[in-house]
Amino acid sequence: MAQAQQFKIKELEAFTYKGVNRRGKKVDGEIKGTSIAEVKALLRQQGITPSGVKKKPKSLFGDGKKIKPVDIAIFTRQIATMLGAGVPLVQSIDLIANGADNKSLRTLMQKISVKVQAGLPLSETLREHPKYFDELYCDLVKSGEASGSLDQIFDRLAIYKEKAEALKSKIKKAMFYPVAVLVVAAIVTSILLIFVVPQFAEIFAGFGAELPAFTLFVLGISEMMQQYWWLVLAGIIATFFVIKKTYASNLKFRTWADGRIIKLPVIGSILNKAAVARYARTLSTTFAAGVPLIEALESAAGASGNEVYKNAILFIREEVSAGIQMHHAMKQTDQFPEMVISMVSIGEETGALDSMLAKVANIYEQEVDDAVDGLTALLEPMIMAVLGVVIGGLIIAMYLPIFQMGSVV
Structure with a gap:
């Protein structure tokens, strides 16, 4: 039970901020975090003294494009390629998230990255998003984690998704x-x-x-x-x-x-x-x-x-x-x-x-x-x-x- 509670991680949310940088110039922008306090701490680390931080209001018509099955197929191929090249799992997910044009896909990748960094297995993290990752996908990732051949499993999954x-x-x-x-x-x-x-x-x-x-x-x-x-x-x-x-x-x-x-x-x-x-x-x-x-x-x-x-x-x-x-x-x-x-x-x-x-x-x-x-x-x-x-x-x-x-x- 204690182990289950350990993985209850807050999801990242978008915040808007205003402040002053080290040169005394007024700046504003958008940043992701789990709370206002965390965002202020992140801004100070970047040399920005925040004067105002608030949650970004969610759009009435959604937040970006829908994530399509073809997007998941592309993600699978990308992560298979990166893992095959020796790039660590978390870094691979972050690179894919940063390069994603689809804002919804980028947000999903960031959520997955945060939980994997906290120690939750990738297969369990993916199971929290059944709309995009079905049982077959998650079971295969789990078998790859157990056998230590995650790169090979993702390669097979990529071929399967592309063919499908x-x-x-x-x-x-x-x-x-x-x-x-x-x-x-x-x-x-x-x-x-x-x-x-x-x-x-x-x-x-x-x-x-x-x-x-x-x-x-x-x-x-x-x-x-x-x-x-x-x-x-x-x-x-x-x-x-x-x-x-x-x-x-x-x-x-x-x-x-x-x-x-x-x-x-x-x-x-x-x-x-x-x-x-x-x-x-x-x-x-x-x-x-x-x-x-x-x-x-x-x-x-x-x-x-x-x-x-x-x-x-x-x-x-x-x-x-x-x-x-x-x-x-x-x-x-x-x-x-x-x-x-x-x-x-x-x-x-x-x-x-x-x-x-x-x-x-x-x-x-x-x-x-x-x-x-x-x-x-x-x-x-x-x-x-x-x-x-x-x-x-x-x-x-x-x-x-x-x-x-x-x-x-």
Whole structure:
């Protein structure tokens, strides 16, 4: 208990100050400390006689940019490089903090540095920030501390994070194009229905003849959009947020949705390959770092990013803990390709499971990359085709009555 209290360290806060330096010149600025008394002592050490010190008010809109996963990946690579070069841990963290452009990241690094300097293990310090450092990250750092190979662990973590972010970027790219097609088509259609079609409606009003069914259908949609466009927009936004919230909070819905998504044409194939790559990369990284296979599988399940694969990996974990070989358990899930199962089988037989899984990850990451490039090339003409069908359909609907009048004459 006494040891736990020893590590209750106050976090650094920003203070503004005014004072006079050794030359008698008035100075002001900003400094970090844990209290006003400490800040005054720090200023005196710098040769500044403080006349006023107060806490810097926190911004209503936050304090700098958000820390993104890519920032953590860059931090991991930087600290791996510095530790590999023989730079002490605390000095490495301080150098990264001083060089960080992101103010939020700099503050986070400073907090970590203060606690590590006070004697708290780095893994325990990182656990205090689960938003940025997950269990897998902290467990690997802890194993590096125990084995004295923190530089090697951070190198593995850096590779893992860089690969994970690259894969995530590819998935976002794959999902972006179909969404872009739908959004562009919806915007163009809405503009035509709200602003262009009504002009034709005024012309048709003077015809005194019965309009074609297709034209009446388009005019009906146009009238609805003119009167209730705000309701349609609100409905789309509300539906999006309801689905997003339900997906995040409801396990059954998330499992159902993930199962349907991975069965979609083209996109489903990419997501399946990405899930296999993520599984292999996570398992390879943790197993190579000396984490027992059962724990490594649990980490892989948490990092899967898909409930279907998460359940499959947890099933594999249960089977392996019962003494079943991993490749047999993988086969029972019906989620992994035969090639992956065969390579895992070879890895188990030769005792090189981590390197074999790394090869699987490399293969499937490359396949995801190729599939995304192929999808991009396929969807570029598809965007033009969709827009052509939408705009062409509206033009035909508007000109049908004119064509009919021409044929009568």
